[in-house]
Amino acid sequence: MPRQFPLAGLLRLRQLREDEAAGSLAAANERLRASRARTDGISDALDGTDLDPAESASLYAVAAARASARSTLADLHALEAQLQADQERAQDHYRAARAATVGLEKLETRHRDTEATALLGAEQRVLDEIAAAGRRQHTGKDRT
Known part of the structure:
Protein backbone atom coordinates (compact mmCIF):
# COMPACT_ATOMS: atom_id res chain seq x y z
CA MET A 1 0.00 0.00 0.00
CA PRO A 2 1.48 3.37 -0.97
CA ARG A 3 2.54 5.71 1.78
CA GLN A 4 0.70 8.98 2.16
CA PHE A 5 2.55 12.10 1.08
CA PRO A 6 4.33 13.20 4.29
CA GLU A 18 -3.73 30.26 -2.08
CA ASP A 19 -7.52 30.07 -2.27
CA GLU A 20 -7.79 32.87 0.30
CA ALA A 21 -5.32 35.00 -1.66
CA ALA A 22 -7.26 34.34 -4.87
CA GLY A 23 -10.45 35.49 -3.15
CA SER A 24 -8.76 38.65 -1.90
CA LEU A 25 -7.42 39.34 -5.38
CA ALA A 26 -10.87 38.87 -6.92
CA ALA A 27 -12.38 41.28 -4.36
CA ALA A 28 -9.64 43.85 -5.01
CA ASN A 29 -10.19 43.55 -8.76
CA GLU A 30 -13.93 44.09 -8.30
CA ARG A 31 -13.43 47.16 -6.06
CA LEU A 32 -11.04 48.63 -8.62
CA ARG A 33 -13.43 47.92 -11.48
CA ALA A 34 -16.35 49.54 -9.59
CA SER A 35 -14.24 52.59 -8.78
CA ARG A 36 -13.20 52.99 -12.39
CA ALA A 37 -16.83 52.72 -13.48
CA ARG A 38 -17.82 55.49 -11.04
CA THR A 39 -14.93 57.67 -12.19
CA ASP A 40 -15.83 57.11 -15.83
CA GLY A 41 -19.47 57.94 -15.10
CA ILE A 42 -18.60 61.25 -13.48
CA SER A 43 -16.11 62.10 -16.23
CA ASP A 44 -18.75 61.39 -18.85
CA ALA A 45 -21.26 63.51 -16.96
CA LEU A 46 -18.81 66.40 -16.81
CA ASP A 47 -18.00 66.10 -20.49
CA GLY A 48 -21.67 65.84 -21.41
CA THR A 49 -22.85 69.03 -19.79
CA ASP A 50 -23.16 71.75 -22.35
CA LEU A 51 -24.96 74.53 -20.57
CA ASP A 52 -25.24 78.09 -21.72
CA PRO A 53 -26.55 79.93 -18.66
CA ALA A 54 -28.32 83.21 -19.36
CA GLU A 55 -28.04 84.79 -15.93
CA SER A 56 -25.07 85.29 -13.66
CA ALA A 57 -26.73 83.30 -10.88
CA SER A 58 -27.10 80.35 -13.23
CA LEU A 59 -23.50 80.74 -14.29
CA TYR A 60 -22.34 80.66 -10.66
CA ALA A 61 -24.49 77.60 -10.00
CA VAL A 62 -23.04 75.77 -13.00
CA ALA A 63 -19.50 76.76 -12.00
CA ALA A 64 -20.08 75.56 -8.42
CA ALA A 65 -21.57 72.27 -9.65
CA ARG A 66 -18.66 71.67 -12.00
CA ALA A 67 -16.15 72.53 -9.27
CA SER A 68 -17.88 70.11 -6.93
CA ALA A 69 -17.91 67.40 -9.60
CA ARG A 70 -14.22 67.98 -10.32
CA SER A 71 -13.46 67.74 -6.60
CA THR A 72 -15.41 64.49 -6.42
CA LEU A 73 -13.56 63.25 -9.50
CA ALA A 74 -10.21 64.10 -7.88
CA ASP A 75 -11.27 62.16 -4.77
CA LEU A 76 -12.27 59.22 -6.93
CA HIS A 77 -8.90 59.31 -8.72
CA ALA A 78 -7.15 59.24 -5.34
CA LEU A 79 -9.36 56.34 -4.25
CA GLU A 80 -8.64 54.55 -7.52
CA ALA A 81 -4.89 54.94 -6.97
CA GLN A 82 -5.28 53.44 -3.49
CA LEU A 83 -7.39 50.59 -4.83
CA GLN A 84 -4.83 49.98 -7.57
CA ALA A 85 -2.10 49.70 -4.92
CA ASP A 86 -4.32 47.30 -2.92
CA GLN A 87 -4.93 45.24 -6.04
CA GLU A 88 -1.20 45.04 -6.77
CA ARG A 89 -0.49 43.91 -3.19
CA ALA A 90 -3.23 41.28 -3.49
CA GLN A 91 -1.72 40.14 -6.82
CA ASP A 92 1.74 39.85 -5.23
CA HIS A 93 0.28 37.96 -2.26
CA TYR A 94 -1.51 35.55 -4.60
CA ARG A 95 1.63 34.98 -6.68
CA ALA A 96 3.64 34.20 -3.54
CA ALA A 97 0.95 31.83 -2.26
CA ARG A 98 0.77 30.12 -5.65
CA ALA A 99 4.54 29.73 -5.84
CA ALA A 100 4.62 28.15 -2.37
CA THR A 101 1.85 25.75 -3.35
CA VAL A 102 3.39 24.79 -6.70
CA GLY A 103 6.62 23.68 -5.06
CA LEU A 104 4.79 21.31 -2.74
CA GLU A 105 2.54 20.08 -5.54
CA LYS A 106 5.63 19.11 -7.52
CA LEU A 107 6.99 17.26 -4.49
CA GLU A 108 3.66 15.47 -4.10
CA THR A 109 3.69 14.46 -7.78
CA ARG A 110 7.22 13.17 -7.44
CA HIS A 111 6.21 11.24 -4.30
CA ARG A 112 3.22 9.67 -6.12
CA ASP A 113 5.43 8.71 -9.05
CA THR A 114 7.98 7.13 -6.73
CA GLU A 115 5.26 5.22 -4.86
CA ALA A 116 3.67 4.06 -8.12
CA THR A 117 7.06 2.88 -9.40
CA ALA A 118 7.70 1.00 -6.16
CA LEU A 119 4.24 -0.60 -6.32
CA LEU A 120 4.75 -1.65 -9.94
CA GLY A 121 8.17 -3.05 -9.03
CA ALA A 122 6.66 -5.08 -6.19
CA GLU A 123 3.92 -6.41 -8.50
CA GLN A 124 6.52 -7.32 -11.11
CA ARG A 125 8.57 -9.22 -8.51
CA VAL A 126 5.46 -11.18 -7.47
CA LEU A 127 4.72 -11.98 -11.11
CA ASP A 128 8.33 -13.04 -11.65
CA GLU A 129 8.14 -15.31 -8.60
CA ILE A 130 4.90 -16.86 -9.86
CA ALA A 131 6.42 -17.38 -13.29
CA ALA A 132 9.59 -18.87 -11.80
CA ALA A 133 7.55 -21.20 -9.58
CA GLY A 134 5.52 -22.25 -12.61
CA ARG A 135 8.68 -22.98 -14.57
CA ARG A 136 10.14 -24.97 -11.68
CA GLN A 137 6.91 -26.90 -11.35
CA HIS A 138 6.71 -27.46 -15.09
CA THR A 139 10.39 -28.49 -15.28
CA GLY A 140 9.91 -30.84 -12.34
CA LYS A 141 6.99 -32.63 -14.03
CA ASP A 142 8.98 -33.22 -17.23
CA ARG A 143 11.66 -35.19 -15.32
CA THR A 144 9.32 -37.77 -13.90
Whole structure:
Protein backbone atom coordinates (compact mmCIF):
# COMPACT_ATOMS: atom_id res chain seq x y z
CA MET A 1 0.00 0.00 0.00
CA PRO A 2 1.48 3.37 -0.97
CA ARG A 3 2.54 5.71 1.78
CA GLN A 4 0.70 8.98 2.16
CA PHE A 5 2.55 12.10 1.08
CA PRO A 6 4.33 13.20 4.29
CA LEU A 7 3.72 16.90 3.62
CA ALA A 8 0.02 16.50 2.75
CA GLY A 9 -1.09 18.66 5.69
CA LEU A 10 1.27 21.47 4.76
CA LEU A 11 0.17 21.23 1.12
CA ARG A 12 -3.48 21.52 2.13
CA LEU A 13 -2.68 24.56 4.29
CA ARG A 14 -0.85 26.21 1.40
CA GLN A 15 -3.73 25.45 -0.95
CA LEU A 16 -6.11 27.08 1.52
CA ARG A 17 -3.87 30.14 1.70
CA GLU A 18 -3.73 30.26 -2.08
CA ASP A 19 -7.52 30.07 -2.27
CA GLU A 20 -7.79 32.87 0.30
CA ALA A 21 -5.32 35.00 -1.66
CA ALA A 22 -7.26 34.34 -4.87
CA GLY A 23 -10.45 35.49 -3.15
CA SER A 24 -8.76 38.65 -1.90
CA LEU A 25 -7.42 39.34 -5.38
CA ALA A 26 -10.87 38.87 -6.92
CA ALA A 27 -12.38 41.28 -4.36
CA ALA A 28 -9.64 43.85 -5.01
CA ASN A 29 -10.19 43.55 -8.76
CA GLU A 30 -13.93 44.09 -8.30
CA ARG A 31 -13.43 47.16 -6.06
CA LEU A 32 -11.04 48.63 -8.62
CA ARG A 33 -13.43 47.92 -11.48
CA ALA A 34 -16.35 49.54 -9.59
CA SER A 35 -14.24 52.59 -8.78
CA ARG A 36 -13.20 52.99 -12.39
CA ALA A 37 -16.83 52.72 -13.48
CA ARG A 38 -17.82 55.49 -11.04
CA THR A 39 -14.93 57.67 -12.19
CA ASP A 40 -15.83 57.11 -15.83
CA GLY A 41 -19.47 57.94 -15.10
CA ILE A 42 -18.60 61.25 -13.48
CA SER A 43 -16.11 62.10 -16.23
CA ASP A 44 -18.75 61.39 -18.85
CA ALA A 45 -21.26 63.51 -16.96
CA LEU A 46 -18.81 66.40 -16.81
CA ASP A 47 -18.00 66.10 -20.49
CA GLY A 48 -21.67 65.84 -21.41
CA THR A 49 -22.85 69.03 -19.79
CA ASP A 50 -23.16 71.75 -22.35
CA LEU A 51 -24.96 74.53 -20.57
CA ASP A 52 -25.24 78.09 -21.72
CA PRO A 53 -26.55 79.93 -18.66
CA ALA A 54 -28.32 83.21 -19.36
CA GLU A 55 -28.04 84.79 -15.93
CA SER A 56 -25.07 85.29 -13.66
CA ALA A 57 -26.73 83.30 -10.88
CA SER A 58 -27.10 80.35 -13.23
CA LEU A 59 -23.50 80.74 -14.29
CA TYR A 60 -22.34 80.66 -10.66
CA ALA A 61 -24.49 77.60 -10.00
CA VAL A 62 -23.04 75.77 -13.00
CA ALA A 63 -19.50 76.76 -12.00
CA ALA A 64 -20.08 75.56 -8.42
CA ALA A 65 -21.57 72.27 -9.65
CA ARG A 66 -18.66 71.67 -12.00
CA ALA A 67 -16.15 72.53 -9.27
CA SER A 68 -17.88 70.11 -6.93
CA ALA A 69 -17.91 67.40 -9.60
CA ARG A 70 -14.22 67.98 -10.32
CA SER A 71 -13.46 67.74 -6.60
CA THR A 72 -15.41 64.49 -6.42
CA LEU A 73 -13.56 63.25 -9.50
CA ALA A 74 -10.21 64.10 -7.88
CA ASP A 75 -11.27 62.16 -4.77
CA LEU A 76 -12.27 59.22 -6.93
CA HIS A 77 -8.90 59.31 -8.72
CA ALA A 78 -7.15 59.24 -5.34
CA LEU A 79 -9.36 56.34 -4.25
CA GLU A 80 -8.64 54.55 -7.52
CA ALA A 81 -4.89 54.94 -6.97
CA GLN A 82 -5.28 53.44 -3.49
CA LEU A 83 -7.39 50.59 -4.83
CA GLN A 84 -4.83 49.98 -7.57
CA ALA A 85 -2.10 49.70 -4.92
CA ASP A 86 -4.32 47.30 -2.92
CA GLN A 87 -4.93 45.24 -6.04
CA GLU A 88 -1.20 45.04 -6.77
CA ARG A 89 -0.49 43.91 -3.19
CA ALA A 90 -3.23 41.28 -3.49
CA GLN A 91 -1.72 40.14 -6.82
CA ASP A 92 1.74 39.85 -5.23
CA HIS A 93 0.28 37.96 -2.26
CA TYR A 94 -1.51 35.55 -4.60
CA ARG A 95 1.63 34.98 -6.68
CA ALA A 96 3.64 34.20 -3.54
CA ALA A 97 0.95 31.83 -2.26
CA ARG A 98 0.77 30.12 -5.65
CA ALA A 99 4.54 29.73 -5.84
CA ALA A 100 4.62 28.15 -2.37
CA THR A 101 1.85 25.75 -3.35
CA VAL A 102 3.39 24.79 -6.70
CA GLY A 103 6.62 23.68 -5.06
CA LEU A 104 4.79 21.31 -2.74
CA GLU A 105 2.54 20.08 -5.54
CA LYS A 106 5.63 19.11 -7.52
CA LEU A 107 6.99 17.26 -4.49
CA GLU A 108 3.66 15.47 -4.10
CA THR A 109 3.69 14.46 -7.78
CA ARG A 110 7.22 13.17 -7.44
CA HIS A 111 6.21 11.24 -4.30
CA ARG A 112 3.22 9.67 -6.12
CA ASP A 113 5.43 8.71 -9.05
CA THR A 114 7.98 7.13 -6.73
CA GLU A 115 5.26 5.22 -4.86
CA ALA A 116 3.67 4.06 -8.12
CA THR A 117 7.06 2.88 -9.40
CA ALA A 118 7.70 1.00 -6.16
CA LEU A 119 4.24 -0.60 -6.32
CA LEU A 120 4.75 -1.65 -9.94
CA GLY A 121 8.17 -3.05 -9.03
CA ALA A 122 6.66 -5.08 -6.19
CA GLU A 123 3.92 -6.41 -8.50
CA GLN A 124 6.52 -7.32 -11.11
CA ARG A 125 8.57 -9.22 -8.51
CA VAL A 126 5.46 -11.18 -7.47
CA LEU A 127 4.72 -11.98 -11.11
CA ASP A 128 8.33 -13.04 -11.65
CA GLU A 129 8.14 -15.31 -8.60
CA ILE A 130 4.90 -16.86 -9.86
CA ALA A 131 6.42 -17.38 -13.29
CA ALA A 132 9.59 -18.87 -11.80
CA ALA A 133 7.55 -21.20 -9.58
CA GLY A 134 5.52 -22.25 -12.61
CA ARG A 135 8.68 -22.98 -14.57
CA ARG A 136 10.14 -24.97 -11.68
CA GLN A 137 6.91 -26.90 -11.35
CA HIS A 138 6.71 -27.46 -15.09
CA THR A 139 10.39 -28.49 -15.28
CA GLY A 140 9.91 -30.84 -12.34
CA LYS A 141 6.99 -32.63 -14.03
CA ASP A 142 8.98 -33.22 -17.23
CA ARG A 143 11.66 -35.19 -15.32
CA THR A 144 9.32 -37.77 -13.90
